[in-house]
Amino acid sequence: MIEAVNLTKHYGAKTAVAGVTFTVKPGMVTGFLGPNGAGKSTTMRMIVGLDKPTAGSVTVNGKPYVKHHDPLHQVGALLDAKAVHTSRSAYNHLLAMAATHGIPTSRVNEVIDMTGLAAVAKKKAGGFSLGMGQRLGIASALLGDPQTLILDEPVNGLDPEGVLWVRNLAKHLAAQGKTVFLSSHLMSEMAQTADHLIVIGRGRIIADAPIAEILAGNQQAKVRVRTADVTHLGQLLSGSGVQVECNENETLEVSGLDSRQIAKIALDNHVLVYELTPLSTSLEEAYFDLTKDSVEYHSQELDDAAAPAPALEGTLK
């Protein structure tokens, strides 16, 4: 269990995290989503004591992280996959960590097998690809079989098989009653992995709810209507509380009316309709809708794609 109360971090004049309060519960996967610079990594670093909060507090399994005598058994964290001794082999890196907690060598071998590192375990970690580094970071996080796992962008750099593995691992650990908190930029991935979402933008919590609720809250209840007579049907359907868009040949997207109401209006007016499809909001759409006012660093429009990407002023990454 992770409990943050009014957690705040300022870097000089910059507010990275602006007084967030949330609970990450055991027995489920909680996704931490937000645009670049939203404050995800800073929040995760404060949870494991790598950054000191300017105000507020955060506890893991009931205590501030630094107060735990057996931190590797309490919290496994992957925050920066490159934070390893580059001239040490993956095996020796894990063995050194294990030695600090009296963790047996058999557990080192176990996590090496679990993370698919067996073939490269004796190679220097400095030569690892991003994906192998991620796997080693996850192996380190799992080493103490902790009650709480915090993984910052765990699928970053992983191949499709690795992405699937992280997804199944997260679900498996949650099913064992562990607290699993992971950040990702991949909304589609989150939709398949997380049970609950905490969305952050500009250092503030924008949403904290089960995925199903976030989707339902953003449901536009649109219906796609195909007809040869878009102009006539569009006029018939328009009215207060109804929005009709025509972005494609012979196709309308209607919100404010359901399929049955649209079919009735079309029938009463002898307009032939050859498709009526309710459209549901994807998590991606819900996410864009939620964060549209919180994106600090906007990308350029597609027309400008050939131009260089905008500079991320104020970002350290």
Ligand SMILES: Nc1ncnc2c1ncn2[C@@H]1O[C@H](COP(=O)(O)OP(=O)(O)OP(=O)(O)O)[C@@H](O)[C@H]1O
């Ligand atoms: N050490 C630091 N000194 C000054 N500013 C910082 C520092 N670390 C982070 N920031 C700023 O705090 C804000 C939040 O950064 P953070 O890395 O927590 O965001 P994030 O949500 O993890 O972003 P990303 O998805 O890009 O990794 C950003 O504006 C960042 O530039």
